[in-house]
Amino acid sequence: MAADFMAKRAPLRNSLYHWLLLALCAGCQPEKQAPTAIPARYVSVDVPGWQQRSGNLWLNDTLFSGWQFQPTPAGDTLFCGGYLAGKAEGIHRQWYASGGLKEARHFHAGWQQGEQHGWHESGKPAFVYHFKNDVYEGSRKEWYANGKPALDGNYHEGQENGRQRQWFDNGSLKVNYEARNGRNYGFTGVKNCVNVWDSITVSH
Secondary structure (H helix, E strand, O other), X not given: OOHHHHOOOOOOOOOOHHHHHHHHHXXXXXXXXXXXXXXXOEEEOOOOOEEEEOOEEEEOOEEOOEEEEEEOOOOOEEEEEEEEOOEEEEEEEEEXXXXXXXXXXXXXXXXXXXXXXXXXXXOOEEEEEEEEOOEEEEEEEXXXXXXXXXXXXXXXXXXXXXXEEEEOOOOOEEEEEEEEOOEEEEEOOOOOOOOHHHHOOOOO
C-alpha cells in the first residue's frame, strides 16, 4: 500500500474528479480480498436526504450503494467511503483539513474487518487495530503524538487476552499485566481498595 498515494486527497474541483475519487476511494484494496463491486456513484454528505437507520445508511428512503464523500470549501476531501445496500464496504478514509491522512478503516458488510490504521496530523502513527466481525481480534497498538507508545494490547473476540501494557506520554510505564480467563495478573495501575473498617478506631 503506497503511503504517498494514500496521503493525497482528490481535489473535487478537478474536471476528472469522478475518476480521481474512484482511484482514491477504491484504490489500495488488500490483495488478499477480492474487489467489491461498489457502484461508481459519488454523493456528497451535503446532499439532503441522508439518514442512519439501524446501522444502515439511507438516501431519500433508499438503502445507499455507492461512495459517500465530504468536501471542503476549498474543494478537497475530508472523507470518502463505500457502501453496499446501506452497509459500509471497503476502505473508508478520513483526512485532516491540512491534507494529511487521518484514518483508513476496512469494512465488510457494515463491520470493521482486518487492519485499521490512524495517523496524527504530523504523519506519525496514532493507532493500528485488528478487527474481526467488528470487535478487536489480535493486537491493538496506540502512539502519542510525540511518537512514544501509548498502548500495546492483545484481544480475542473483543476481550483482553494476553499481555497488556500502557505508558504515560513521557515514556514511563503505566500498566503491565496479563489478561487470562477474565482476570488480570500483574501491575494494573489500580490501587487496592481500602476496607472502611481499617480507618475506624474502635473505643472500648
